[in-house]
Amino acid sequence: MAGVRALGVLSRLSAKRYALLTARTHVNYEVKGDVAVIRMNDPNSKVNTLSVQMQKEMIEVMGEVWADNAVNSAVLISSKPGCFIAGADINMIQACKDAEEVAKLSQEGQKMFEQVEKSPKPIVAAINGSCLGGGLEFAIACQYRVATKSKKTVLGTPEVMLGLLPGAGGTQRLPKMVGLPSAFDMMLTGRNIRADKAKKMGLVDHLVDPLGPGLKSPEERTIDYLEEIAIECARGIANKKIPLRKEKGRMQKIQDYIMSFELVRNQIYKTVHGKVMKQSKGLYPAPLKIIECVKTGVEQGPTAGYLAESQNFGQLAKTTESAALIGLYHGQVACKKNRFGTPEKEVKTLAILGAGLMGAGIAQVTVDKGVHTILKDTALAGLARGEQQVYKGLNDKTKKKSITSFQRDSILSNLTGQLDYKGFEKADMVIEAVFEDINIKHAVLKEVEAVVSPQCIFATNTSALPIKEIAAVSKRPEKVIGMHYFSPVDKMQLLEIITTDKTSKDTTASAVAVGLKQGKVIIVVGDGPGFYTTRCLAPMLAEAVRVLQEGVDPKKLDALTTNFGFPVGAATLADEVGIDVAAHVAEDLGKAFGSRFGGGNVDVLKTMVDLGFKGRKSGKGCYVYQPGSKVKEVNPEIGDILEKFKMAANPAVSSDSDVQYRLVSRFVNEAVLCLQEGILNNPLEGDIGAVFGLGFPPSHGGPFRFVDSFGADKLVEKMRRFEAVYGNQFTPCQLLLDHAKNSSKKFHK
Amino acid sequence: MASMLLNSMRSCSVSHSWAMRFGKMSSSSVSKKTLARPGVKNIVLVEGVRTPFLLSGTTGLLNRTGVPKDAVDYIIYGTVIQEVKTSNVAREAAMGAGFSDKIPAHTVTMACISSNQAMTSAVGLIAAGQCDAVVAGGVEFMSDVPIRHSRKMRKTMLSLNKAKTLGQKLSLIGSIRMAHLSPELPAVAEFSTAETMGHSADRLAAAFGVSRVEQDEFAVRSHSLAKKAQESGLLEDVISFKVPGRDIVSKDNGIRPSSMEQMAKLKPAFIKPHGTVTAANSSFLTDGASAVLIMSEEKALAMGYKPKAYLRDFVYVSQDPKDQLLLGPTYSTPKVLERAGLSMSDIDVFEFHEAFAGQIMANLKAMDSDWFAQTYMGRKSKVGTPSMDKFNLWGGSLSLGHPFGATGCRLVTTVAHRLKKEGGQYGLVAACAAGGQGHAMVIEAYPQ
Numbered sequence A: 001m002a003g004v005r006a007l008g009v010l011s012r013l014s015a016k017r018y019a020l021l022t023a024r025t026h027v028n029y030e031v032k033g034d035v036a037v038i039r040m041n042d043p044n045s046k047v048n049t050l051s052v053q054m055q056k057e058m059i060e061v062m063g064e065v066w067a068d069n070a071v072n073s074a075v076l077i078s079s080k081p082g083c084f085i086a087g088a089d090i091n092m093i094q095a096c097k098d099a100e101e102v103a104k105l106s107q108e109g110q111k112m113f114e115q116v117e118k119s120p121k122p123i124v125a126a127i128n129g130s131c132l133g134g135g136l137e138f139a140i141a142c143q144y145r146v147a148t149k150s151k152k153t154v155l156g157t158p159e160v161m162l163g164l165l166p167g168a169g170g171t172q173r174l175p176k177m178v179g180l181p182s183a184f185d186m187m188l189t190g191r192n193i194r195a196d197k198a199k200k201m202g203l204v205d206h207l208v209d210p211l212g213p214g215l216k217s218p219e220e221r222t223i224d225y226l227e228e229i230a231i232e233c234a235r236g237i238a239n240k241k242i243p244l245r246k247e248k249g250r251m252q253k254i255q256d257y258i259m260s261f262e263l264v265r266n267q268i269y270k271t272v273h274g275k276v277m278k279q280s281k282g283l284y285p286a287p288l289k290i291i292e293c294v295k296t297g298v299e300q301g302p303t304a305g306y307l308a309e310s311q312n313f314g315q316l317a318k319t320t321e322s323a324a325l326i327g328l329y330h331g332q333v334a335c336k337k338n339r340f341g342t343p344e345k346e347v348k349t350l351a352i353l354g355a356g357l358m359g360a361g362i363a364q365v366t367v368d369k370g371v372h373t374i375l376k377d378t379a380l381a382g383l384a385r386g387e388q389q390v391y392k393g394l395n396d397k398t399k400k401k402s403i404t405s406f407q408r409d410s411i412l413s414n415l416t417g418q419l420d421y422k423g424f425e426k427a428d429m430v431i432e433a434v435f436e437d438i439n440i441k442h443a444v445l446k447e448v449e450a451v452v453s454p455q456c457i458f459a460t461n462t463s464a465l466p467i468k469e470i471a472a473v474s475k476r477p478e479k480v481i482g483m484h485y486f487s488p489v490d491k492m493q494l495l496e497i498i499t500t501d502k503t504s505k506d507t508t509a510s511a512v513a514v515g516l517k518q519g520k521v522i523i524v525v526g527d528g529p530g531f532y533t534t535r536c537l538a539p540m541l542a543e544a545v546r547v548l549q550e551g552v553d554p555k556k557l558d559a560l561t562t563n564f565g566f567p568v569g570a571a572t573l574a575d576e577v578g579i580d581v582a583a584h585v586a587e588d589l590g591k592a593f594g595s596r597f598g599g600g601n602v603d604v605l606k607t608m609v610d611l612g613f614k615g616r617k618s619g620k621g622c623y624v625y626q627p628g629s630k631v632k633e634v635n636p637e638i639g640d641i642l643e644k645f646k647m648a649a650n651p652a653v654s655s656d657s658d659v660q661y662r663l664v665s666r667f668v669n670e671a672v673l674c675l676q677e678g679i680l681n682n683p684l685e686g687d688i689g690a691v692f693g694l695g696f697p698p699s700h701g702g703p704f705r706f707v708d709s710f711g712a713d714k715l716v717e718k719m720r721r722f723e724a725v726y727g728n729q730f731t732p733c734q735l736l737l738d739h740a741k742n743s744s745k746k747f748h749k
Numbered sequence B: 001m002a003s004m005l006l007n008s009m010r011s012c013s014v015s016h017s018w019a020m021r022f023g024k025m026s027s028s029s030v031s032k033k034t035l036a037r038p039g040v041k042n043i044v045l046v047e048g049v050r051t052p053f054l055l056s057g058t059t060g061l062l063n064r065t066g067v068p069k070d071a072v073d074y075i076i077y078g079t080v081i082q083e084v085k086t087s088n089v090a091r092e093a094a095m096g097a098g099f100s101d102k103i104p105a106h107t108v109t110m111a112c113i114s115s116n117q118a119m120t121s122a123v124g125l126i127a128a129g130q131c132d133a134v135v136a137g138g139v140e141f142m143s144d145v146p147i148r149h150s151r152k153m154r155k156t157m158l159s160l161n162k163a164k165t166l167g168q169k170l171s172l173i174g175s176i177r178m179a180h181l182s183p184e185l186p187a188v189a190e191f192s193t194a195e196t197m198g199h200s201a202d203r204l205a206a207a208f209g210v211s212r213v214e215q216d217e218f219a220v221r222s223h224s225l226a227k228k229a230q231e232s233g234l235l236e237d238v239i240s241f242k243v244p245g246r247d248i249v250s251k252d253n254g255i256r257p258s259s260m261e262q263m264a265k266l267k268p269a270f271i272k273p274h275g276t277v278t279a280a281n282s283s284f285l286t287d288g289a290s291a292v293l294i295m296s297e298e299k300a301l302a303m304g305y306k307p308k309a310y311l312r313d314f315v316y317v318s319q320d321p322k323d324q325l326l327l328g329p330t331y332s333t334p335k336v337l338e339r340a341g342l343s344m345s346d347i348d349v350f351e352f353h354e355a356f357a358g359q360i361m362a363n364l365k366a367m368d369s370d371w372f373a374q375t376y377m378g379r380k381s382k383v384g385t386p387s388m389d390k391f392n393l394w395g396g397s398l399s400l401g402h403p404f405g406a407t408g409c410r411l412v413t414t415v416a417h418r419l420k421k422e423g424g425q426y427g428l429v430a431a432c433a434a435g436g437q438g439h440a441m442v443i444e445a446y447p448q
Helices: A002-008 A052-067 A090-092 A099-117 A135-140 A158-162 A170-179 A182-191 A194-203 A219-238 A250-259 A262-280 A285-300 A302-317 A318-336 A359-369 A380-399 A406-410 A438-451 A467-472 A507-517 A533-549 A554-562 A570-577 A580-598 A601-608 A637-646 A656-678 A685-692 A701-709 A712-727 A734-741 B002-010 B016-025 B091-096 B113-126 B151-162 B166-174 B197-207 B211-232 B259-264 B297-302 B328-340 B357-367 B368-378 B405-423
Strands: A027-032 A034-041 A073-078 A083-085 A123-127 A130-132 A143-147 A154-156 A206-208 A350-355 A372-376 A415-418 A429-432 A457-460 A480-483 A493-497 A521-526 B043-050 B072-077 B105-108 B133-140 B284-298 B308-318 B350-354 B428-434 B437-445
Touching: A027 A052, A027 A262, A027 B308, A034 A219, A052 A099, A073 A507, A083 A135, A090 A099, A090 A318, A099 A135, A099 A302, A123 A135, A123 A219, A123 B105, A130 A135, A130 A507, A135 A154, A135 A170, A135 A262, A143 A194, A143 A219, A154 A194, A158 A182, A158 A285, A158 A318, A170 A182, A170 A302, A170 A533, A182 A262, A182 A285, A194 A206, A206 A219, A206 A359, A219 A507, A219 B197, A250 A262, A262 A285, A262 A570, A285 A302, A285 A318, A302 A712, A318 A685, A318 A701, A318 B197, A350 A359, A359 A372, A359 A380, A359 B405, A380 A406, A380 A415, A429 A438, A429 A507, A429 A570, A438 A457, A438 A467, A457 A507, A467 A480, A480 A507, A493 A507, A493 A685, A507 A521, A507 B259, A521 A685, A533 A554, A533 A570, A533 A580, A533 A601, A533 A656, A533 A685, A554 A656, A570 A580, A580 A601, A580 B151, A601 A637, A656 A685, A656 A701, A656 A712, A656 A734, A685 A701, B043 B113, B043 B297, B043 B350, B072 B091, B091 B105, B091 B133, B105 B113, B113 B284, B113 B308, B113 B405, B113 B437, B197 B357, B211 B259, B211 B357, B284 B297, B284 B405, B308 B328, B308 B405, B328 B357, B328 B428, B350 B405, B405 B437
Parallel strands: A034 A073, A073 A123, A083 A130, A123 A143, A130 A154, A143 A206, A350 A372, A350 A429, A372 A415, A429 A457, A457 A480, A493 A521, B072 B105, B072 B133, B350 B428
Antiparallel strands: A027 A034, A480 A493, B043 B284, B043 B308, B133 B284, B308 B437, B428 B437
16 A cells, blocks of 8 residues: 555645736845845745746846845745745646656756856755755755754655656755665655754754744744844855865765765666566656666766756656646645535544444544544453554654654543443544444444434444445434545545435534544545445455456466556455455445446355455465565465356456456446446545545556546447456446547546 | 751741840831731741752751741652652651651652742641641752663563572573663653753743843843852851861852853853853752741741741742743743732842743743733733842842752742842742743731
8 A cells, every 4th residue: 555655645736826916926035134035935825836936036036146246145945834845836847738848847947956056155945844846956956954843844855756756956966965875765755854854864954943932923933043043054154164065974985985886876776676666566657767867867977867857857747647646636635625614513522432443543543633532342352452552553653753752641641441431422423433234333323322412423434334224213314424434544544424315514524524633535425335435346356256266366366456556456455354344345235236246256255254264354365364474375275265166267358458457447437337326526536535545556546537548438448348258247337438439528627 | 968957947046036026016117018918827938048059069058047846847848859769858858957756747849949839838738727837948969860770771670679580580680781781861851842941941042032142141140140149148048068078168159250251152052053052041950958937927926036028929830841841930920910919010029040041031021022921821911021120139040050949948038038138028939940830929028
């Protein structure tokens, strides 16, 4: 799921319109003594981006600063609390017609930063808040960097997560600044680096502590303080009191010496290339291009390096992968907003029923947001396990030093573990995560409604049971809603919220607000068997079982799916979800949707469950799981089961590629059908749900974007071929057929 | 050291103050009204003494005053860093000083305002009618803080106690590695934020825009005022102390007035390289002990004492330990004034605990800011600042030193002495403490 998770930390690059004013609106400067303080502030957005307007004004201001004889040095600072420069303007890149135009954009950026780098007057970048992408490239072109030690101050090059590369000198300057290994790490993972780490890496020269309240608000005063210190630094550099070249440490010297051998460098390129190929299966062009640009710059000199950077940037910007990733980024931003408005009552106390993996996981992501959380179970042992899970989650954060042990303890004081319904009258929302059985769910709902206030919302966490069936016994069906979390809750970003016709708008708004507080990406879907996510996954898993029955080894099945871009193979996914859960869902949905959900024989799964092969949790499933061992072997006993249920493979539809498309097309068709039936509100949420909840290949951007880029007609053509062999499981739905008939119809404009 | 100090209190002479017994009702020269309230017991400060505050390394004390052994009902001591062997240091000190072993004693802790807490606990006991005379004080031994073994080593040592066979013991001993041997030093850091106090003070000063020069100037002021007070013999609460094996110490030995040029040379101590808090504009940690004798007015007069002052209203406050760690005085001053029904201009003597020059300046700026009062204190307008002509005129913690647990009693005793010397009626003590806490007390002069 690494790919899915990685997407979650996408930077905040944002879109905006530019004001067509003649006066400078984005960049201004003021001279303090002999130091020019250049302030950036995009009036139309919460963050600064390197938009056309920003760049134009910056060049003007720089020109004036260089021309002013009274100025000896400059400080570059943002007036926005929490953001230095969040990156380049994505819309500006997307608006370009072709690769050449994007390459030209990149060259302009390179030129501007080259002037900054060669500035006769030292420029100090004063960084508070996000300094990402083009922002970081700007900062490292400056002569000196001062940053606040705030949690909001992060530096990074997240371009790779948008299928791009740092196209304004980043691939050339970063290796020189932090060394090859760190530069590759930053650019290939796109991860955010906190200020103290950046200082250790040499990315930042000087740190400033964030301040508390004084005669101004903490945010304002911290920016002023940063500016004061940066001015001192700028003056110090101009007066040669602060040296720009730092004395290198012994380790640094040794590293430099080792790096001076071409052989060593080549080995690094090879290793990094191998790693990228292994992780991305070669499905993502950006990481490979980054390696190429760095290599060209280091081995053939800056001229060739900068040229390679701008040209590759141009090419990448026009790839479908980049479009898919940028689409996901926009979708993620959209799914982090509450389109149902502000709920009447904020949830301050949340009760969770069931302290299992799911219940405790929900508690874990709630309790650290300052919400009083009640975790209730029926057995002491189960409760203890659940509380331990919450503790462990927080303690791991302490070990990673993202929170202190004091914060951990104070967070835990918000958690109440109990076996009874004491205090439920104060709960604003109850989320049940008990066993997936309609009778148990009914019993629990009645028990809860007997003790809670009439305003309390009852959310049920189920992966397949229709919410209206659960709500049937409720006294207040308008307060009943579905909240489908994905396991492990603290890692998986998606939350699928399911509303029935009776669910009130305020209940939905409240559930979305809670989910957002928990840090989730949220899709809101209509009620029905399997809702959206489970319903898409079920036919694909049914197909996977058939593929196994046709004699494909689980390892081969995994390879086929991961090679298509799924972060987790189909067999492994079944083990992770749990074979028993899969069997349960397959049976339920099979009943609801009939033969369309057929394919593999459900009895394969049932037999596995009977033999105790419930997947990872039981130690055996498609694979054997041994604690401590990383190599997983195929469960030898599964061969007998598959032998028993063996089906003859039809060679006409059993090539590797056909198997891949059989799996994917069923997934995609079901997703489109969900949109057709109104389960989904829009294709964007469908893409987000599939990628963040089920691991649909991010390189394709989700089922709907996949149809757009692959071509609905081509997909239908493939499906018709499969349909001829297997029947209605591959019958394309009407909406898909409409798109196939008219190629101008697209899900995403 | 604390026991010797108590000893000196015990032998406090009584005779000369009999004459003053009937002076109680005579009106004083000050025209302001008294804070006495019907139904509320008048509680008085009878005497206050302290050892010289010494830079870590010296200890010792000689007798000066006395208290009849059986007149004291209770003893309360404040301390911060506790020695494991004397966790109830008040009890040990009391017995060591020759007080009757029938007098109960307990120890309180509240960081830098521990001895304030000891005093106000005493006030509470007397007001509640539980006691009539209580000795309250504070003691700190910075030169002998308990240094712990590392957690690993402690665990090994504890298991060693439980090990039964020689084999088990040997295997445990064998498990000790170099890492086990590194000790844990106690730090002046907040437990909740892991930030040292100096670091927080530097950030606080920066938040209020207090410059390095302002801080250095205030530190120089503190040292020169302390020097002047010492030379004029105003620090009469100090009693001499014999350091075992060395000379008698009778003066605070940290008072060192220096020039602004010298002050400017020092490098920042906590935030490097651009910080403003240096060793010279911070209070220094010392050994020291202080004690006061607190009684109900009737009892004091009945016993023939001439009380020094009334202890009136007091408050404790607390706020964010991260960004407002040292703003206690800003919050506590207006609160205690409100309780007493006084305004800033009614106060004749201010004694604020000077943890850092930057902290004092930040508090003064906070008290002078309408914005701060409205945004963070829920007040309509600013608190207002104390007049510098009345502020810490005999030096403060910056120059005299700061034995955590003992500073509170020094502040109160100094207010009492200054009221007497300067002829004022009301004094105000305010202090900040680790944990983001603060304290303030109003003291009224005893009619002459």
